[in-house]
Amino acid sequence: MPTRSVAQSGRYRDIVRSSQVSRHHPGDAQEGVVTLLHIGIIGSINAEQLSATSDKTRDALVRGHAMGKNPGGSAYGYEKRIEHHGNGERIRGLQQIVPAEAAVVVRIFEDYAAGLSPITITRRLNTEGVSSPRSNCSTRSASSNDRSYRRAIPGRSGSPRCS
Known part of the structure; x- marks a missing residue:
């Protein structure tokens, strides 16, 4: 059973231990028995991989933002701007202001500031x-x-x- 966290792995280990059922991995050329140690190690590895993926995603979003690109979807008042590199590849994350929508946004803030x-x-x-x-x-x-x-x-x- 794949787990996403060490805590989830611990709960699964407790269920396996209390049910007194042995688990077997079909792809293992050895005995194929999945022990409590295997479950704990797999849970720890999965948790570490999930954390590493989260860190990489966050870092990529921060780098894109630092380069002036939008790391998420378009907010009201903006639309996608399509430009290409010299090699023809599209430059991702560029946006431009939509004047009519931007005027609505400015008006909303002015109205709110006015009470x-x-x-x-x-x-x-x-x-x-x-x-x-x-x-x-x-x-x-x-x-x-x-x-x-x-x-x-x-x-x-x-x-x-x-x-």
């Missing part, structure tokens, strides 16, 4: 027909992050508050 609530800002945007970043409609939760309005998020339970 308007997130719900009021969202209602005004809805009235004017400004769509939310990920759908064709905006919801109260798009700007308020209030758990009581989570049902209004498309794809979650409930229905969106627009047509």
Whole structure:
């Protein structure tokens, strides 16, 4: 049984020990018996590999960000910018500002700084027909992050508050 952590490996070891069932590995040319020592070692190796992969991923994201590239998806107000190296290979992680969306973002911050609530800002945007970043409609939760309005998020339970 592959495990992802030493703790998970320990639980599996306890189950195997208490059930008094022997485990065999079909690919092992030797006896093929998987001992408690094997389970512990495999769990430790898996945990170390998971940690190393996590570190490499985080380091790659930090390097990309330091080079001025976006390591994640596009935020509202930005879109992908496609450019190529001299050899024809695409340069990844470049973005450019979408002026119309950027104006909406600036307006949201100005309205909030002026004392308007997130719900009021969202209602005004809805009235004017400004769509939310990920759908064709905006919801109260798009700007308020209030758990009581989570049902209004498309794809979650409930229905969106627009047509």
